[in-house]
Amino acid sequence: GICIMKKIFIIFLISCVFLTGCGSEEEVILKTERKVTTQLIGTSNHSNSISLSGNITPTETVKLSFEIPGTITDINVNEGDYVQAGQVISTLDTKDYNLKVKAAQAQYDAAKKQIDNEIPAKIAQAQSALDLTKTTYDRLKALYDVGGISQSQLDEITTKLNVDTETLNTAISAKDVAETSLQQAKAALDLANSNIKSTTLTSPISGVILKKLNEAGENTAAGYPVVAIGNVDKVYIEVGVPDDSIDKIQKGMNVTAKVYGLDKDVTGTVEEIGQLSDTATRTFPVKILVDNTDKKLKAGMTCKADISLESNERIFVPLSSVIHLSSGEVVFVYNDKDKTVAQKKIKTGEIVNDKIEVTEGLNNGEILVTDGQFVLHDGDKVVEKERVK
Numbered sequence: 001g002i003c004i005m006k007k008i009f010i011i012f013l014i015s016c017v018f019l020t021g022c023g024s025e026e027e028v029i030l031k032t033e034r035k036v037t038t039q040l041i042g043t044s045n046h047s048n049s050i051s052l053s054g055n056i057t058p059t060e061t062v063k064l065s066f067e068i069p070g071t072i073t074d075i076n077v078n079e080g081d082y083v084q085a086g087q088v089i090s091t092l093d094t095k096d097y098n099l100k101v102k103a104a105q106a107q108y109d110a111a112k113k114q115i116d117n118e119i120p121a122k123i124a125q126a127q128s129a130l131d132l133t134k135t136t137y138d139r140l141k142a143l144y145d146v147g148g149i150s151q152s153q154l155d156e157i158t159t160k161l162n163v164d165t166e167t168l169n170t171a172i173s174a175k176d177v178a179e180t181s182l183q184q185a186k187a188a189l190d191l192a193n194s195n196i197k198s199t200t201l202t203s204p205i206s207g208v209i210l211k212k213l214n215e216a217g218e219n220t221a222a223g224y225p226v227v228a229i230g231n232v233d234k235v236y237i238e239v240g241v242p243d244d245s246i247d248k249i250q251k252g253m254n255v256t257a258k259v260y261g262l263d264k265d266v267t268g269t270v271e272e273i274g275q276l277s278d279t280a281t282r283t284f285p286v287k288i289l290v291d292n293t294d295k296k297l298k299a300g301m302t303c304k305a306d307i308s309l310e311s312n313e314r315i316f317v318p319l320s321s322v323i324h325l326s327s328g329e330v331v332f333v334y335n336d337k338d339k340t341v342a343q344k345k346i347k348t349g350e351i352v353n354d355k356i357e358v359t360e361g362l363n364n365g366e367i368l369v370t371d372g373q374f375v376l377h378d379g380d381k382v383v384e385k386e387r388v389k
Contacts, residue, residue, distance in 0.1 A: 037371035054239035058230025240283030
């Protein structure tokens, strides 16, 4: 009987231990609550932009050259100098051109004298001779008609009348030739005087001397560039835009650019959009107009231009909040009223830094679980530990 009592006691103890163990485990489960970190979902104005390397160039470049050949006597500028419109840049030796002016002036004076004096005198003389002969002819013709003179006498005065008429016509024709010669002499004189003026080269624009191509003492041909001048009151940032983005570029778009040489940002607007791609780079040339009143931007400086292609309201969530399942991507959202979570299937888009765009499945104003989501199930009751802003 004692043995039976001992066995019953031992079974009782074991049962108590077992029951106690079960109670502790159940108590642990009840006390362990799933804690999560959340974040309120909101849309953000996200700009899709491209960054492109570019170079600064003048808005206008003029290559100055003399209209006539000659020897350069002076070049009054150096590369980098700022010049005003109308400023003298260079001059040619004028000696030969002065001689040509004198020669053309002499030729013009001679032609003028001929047309003013010699030709009129010859015409007047021929006209007087013709008038006298005509009077004589009329008198002799009347005598001939009444038999007062012979046929040979009439023929003689008729011949003289014809000769005098031709002499007058020749004098008048000589006047026409002399007037043409005078016009030619005037043109030659004007050209010679113009060439004298052309020995001085002035700048048609205000700008910076970009390149000096000659020195004093050198000979230059007509039309050969002596200096290149760039208008830099406003400058272009020239970039090449890939073909998949060129249709999104529009004239007037605002652009921010970092100029490496100055370590500063400048702003500008899209001014020109090329329609033909560069054969080497397969990009389309785009010019961005930037104000350069302070002249700090220099032609040839490099920069990085950021062009915003589009701007719209989009939902971005932390990359770490998205769970990747074989059936697709999901997230958990928190219900503030009943303290539960719900699993939602989503579709994602662009990744920007540590965030990813959610294109479908989430709405503005929902509360996203951003930490602790990997041990959750749909409908779990949770404790919101922290809501990140």
